Amino acid sequence: MSTTTSNNPNPNPNTPAAPSGPGSTKIAGKLELLSRQNRSQPPLSSSSSARSSPFPTHLGLFAYGTLTIDAVMHTLLDRVPPSTLTSAPGWRAAGLPDLPYPGLVADPTSVAPGRAYNDLTKREWAILDSFENPKYDVARVTLASGAEALAYIWPADPPALTTTWTVDFIDTEGMEDYLAMCVELRQDWESQRSKTS
DSSP: OOEESOOOSSOOTTSOOSOOOTTHHHHHHHHHHHHHHHHTSOOOOTTOOSSSSOOOTTSEEEEOSGGGSHHHHHHHHSSOOOEEEEEEEEEEEEEOTTOSSEEEEEEEEEEEEEEEEOOOOHHHHHHHHHHSOTTOEEEEEEOTTSOEEEEEEOOSOGGGOOOBOOTHHHHSSOHHHHHHHHHHHHHHHHHHHHHHO
């Protein structure tokens, strides 16, 4: 397996992709709603999660959606952590209705491509967990290599989610809006952190 730090069609994390496409007004409204939903989550400590239990920090993160985009990771974490291109057999990155990002759903006929990030700090885990939609669950998945990683799983009936998500979904419908939301969420996370420390 090889380590890579870029699979993004826009490798400069400080320069967003081309301006939003025809659906940009619609997507901007949805992103504003998502931003408000995520801001309502409690701030996370470095050792706890708003989800069911603290993360086993010895496991990496399997990213399959917008967290595979360098500009998104850089905006959230101030760096693009090294990653390994990999996949998760038995899973699919499903397009979610009216949302620019996917949800990972069980599908024995599919293989979800993605990246494994294995050197995230506790602080980075907390930032990413705060960023993720609170509807996600966190679960272990087995990668093609046989290794386990944590992934954000969408708690929905997979047959109802028939579209397979690709990075083109976000590139063509509002990367600038999405990155702006990432900046806002990171600023809110920092503000909440400073109030609790």
